[in-house]
Amino acid sequence: MTRSAAILSKMLFFGMPAIAIIPNLILWYTEGLDLIQGLASVLLPFGLYWLIMSSAIRIGRCAMWFTIVLLLAAFEMVLLFLYGNSVISVDMWMNLFTTNSSEVGELLKGLWPVIGVMCVFSLPLIVIGVIAYIKKWRVSGTFLCVNRRIGLMIASSGAILCAVGYFAGSPVVPHNQVFPVNALYNSWIATQRAVATMNYDKSSGSFEYSAESWHCDIAPEVYVLVVGETSRADNWQLFGYERQTTPGIMEADGLVGFKKAMSESNVTHKSVPLLLSPVSSESFGDSIYFVKSVITAFKEAGFRTAFISNHRRNHSFIDFFGSEADTCIFVKELNNDDSAPDMDMLPYVTEEMQRGGRRQMIVLHTYGSHFKYNDRYPRYYARFKPDRIKEVGPEGRQRLLNSYDNTIAYTADLLTMLMNEIEGAGYRGALLYTADHGEDLFDDGSNKFLHASPRPTYYQLHVPFIVWLSSRYVEAYPHVLARALENRDKNVSSSASFFHTALELADIRTPWFNPSLSVVNTRYNLPQRVFLNDRNRGVLLRDAGLNTRDYTRLDSAGIKY
Structure with missing residues (x-):
């Protein structure tokens, strides 16, 4: 082996563990680990990394295995950039x-700075590793023997610190605190959930609501449930935002906005099933695989149902719930257009309403304010400029905010058009809207962006919640509007109340209906605030990891926690 190859082999040997341990050093700080926990979380994996690199005389083989660790480290660094x-x-x-791939592509384009930095550090080593593997570079047996001892000493020191921490009252739990053990453990849990989800058709096959409608007259009625995406209440003019993002619905007759609504999840694949089913956060992990959605409840009560989505299928509960409907449409797939704006759903809504059914129920799952924001609306909707997102970071926040506010305005106009459609058709109708979760936008100088962080934030959970009743509906059932107005200033869990409010608007009765969770019921009463955490456990919101700024915002908004 040449001298240059020998130098590169040593660079490979020491460089890969050095790069891979960077997330552990950062997590020591961000997770607030004490000295024993922090040292153990660094020394134990670092020693194991050293042992991996000294496991074979052909350094290229070790490097190929170690590439998996580097990819995990790169993934972790991206998340630390997003969430801190x-x-x-x-x-x-x-x-x-x-x-789906289009969403991933949009996100990666916006994160090119941090991805670029990781590539600068990692790719040269991976390339050297490939060359070493192809050319079968070898290191000396003496070198391996010495470094195996060093690796063993470092790993043993980490293991001893784990034992010391246990007896000193500062326990180190590897699957919770030691990267990449915790990341791999979480991937195993995710795999188990994915397998259980794939078997959903079988596990929920015998479920039924025993639902029936108590509206006895024959007047035609329609209920439109709109599930928004990534919309936070603080950017809605309707809820006090200084920008005119929702002027079209501000004075709409029969509209009631609930300004103290919070989601119990900050990820779509859990928050939407919570909205569309009677499952609570406390029972989510055990129950979600065995129940069907509100669509089935309406079907059992004699309604023609439709599910219209502006997403692509992704093999989640949302897909399964949508397939329960008489009509199930995924607009992006039907039109083969990943850039389709939400208003492309309107013709399908009109088509459903023109079918002439006496009782109709339509669920819309919009793309709403999902990143990349300036792709969510036509150019002529750009009310706030500049709105073209060039980079993702605190320095580009104003463009992010402008484009995000444009998505809110676009969503508000969509809701207005839906209301006009119902009103113009002469139905006794109602529209119920909320978003699955909110979004961080580098607020208050923080480095937090997007959503789905294991520790939620105020902005990721505070969502709009709106009930609108048509004039004919109010004429027939004035008490429903009165109850909504009575409850409008109360604290609301969108996750808990969406399902039950939808049933009460249509006066559908089932053993699964809970009147105390319907915002149009005199018995409405919000239970304690909870959050569905990463391990699918419903924990009190105050124990979910919010920081001091989040609590200050909650207090300012008068939101109970």
């Missing part, structure tokens, strides 16, 4: 299973 803390969570792995 936390390890690769179960929900992050689930997002890989349930996010």
Whole structure:
């Protein structure tokens, strides 16, 4: 082996563990580990990395195995850039299973700076590793023997610190605190969930609501449930935002906005099933695989149902729930257009309403304010400029905010058009809208962006919640509007109340209906605030990891926690 090859082999041997341990050093700080926990979380994996690199005389083979560790480290660094803390969570792995390629492409384009930095550090080593593997570079047996001892000493020191921490009251739990053990453990949980989800048709096959409608007259009625995407209440003019993002619905007759609504999840693959089913956060992990959605409840009560989505299928509960409907349409797939704006759903809504059914129920799953924001609306909707996103970071926040606010305005206009459609058709109708979760936008100088972080934030959970009733509906059932107005200033969980409010608007009765969770019921009463965490456990919101700024915002908004 040449002298240059020998130098590169040594660079490979020491460089790969050095790069891979960077996330551990950062997590020591971001996760608030004490000295024993921090040292153990660094020394134990670093020693194991050293042992991996000294496991074979052909350094290229070791490097190929170690590439997996580098890829995990790169993934973790991207998440640390986005959220500022936390390890690769179960929900992050689930997002890989349930996010289509177009969404991934949009996100990666916006994260090119941090991805570029990781590539600068990692790719040269990976390339050297490939060359070493092809050319069968070898290191000396003496070199391996010495470094195996060093690796063993470092790993043993980490293991001893784990034992010391256990007896000193500062336990180190590898599957919670040591990267990449925790990330791999979370990937295993995610795999189990994915397998259980794939068997959903069988596990939920015998489920029924025993539902029936208590509206006895024959007047035609329609209920439109709109599930938004990534919309936070703080950017809605309707809820006090200084920008005119929702002027079209501000004075709409029969509209009631609930300004203290919070989602119980900050990831779509859990928040939407919570909205469309009676499952609570406390029972989500055990129950979601065995129930069907609100669509089935309406079908059992004699309604013609439709599910119209502006997403692509992603093999999640949302797809399964949508397939329960008489009509199931995925607009992006039907038109083969990943850039289709949400208003492309309107013709399908009109078509459904023109079918002439006496009782109709339509669920819309919009693309809403999903990143990349300036691709969510036609150019002529760009009210706030400049709105073309060039880079993702605190320095580009104003463009992000402008484009995000444009998506809110576009969504508000979509809702207005839906209301006009119902009103113009002369139905006794109602529209119920909320978003699955909110979004961080580098607020208050923070480095937090997007959503789905293991530790939620105020902006990721505070969502709009709107009930609108047509004039004919109010004429027939004035007490429903009165109850909504009575409850409008109360605290609301969108996750808990969406399903039950939809049933009460249509006066559908089932053993699964809980009147205390319907915002149009006199018995409405919000239970304690909870959050569905990464391990699918419903925990009190105050125990979900919010920081001091989040609590200050909650207090300012008068939101109970």
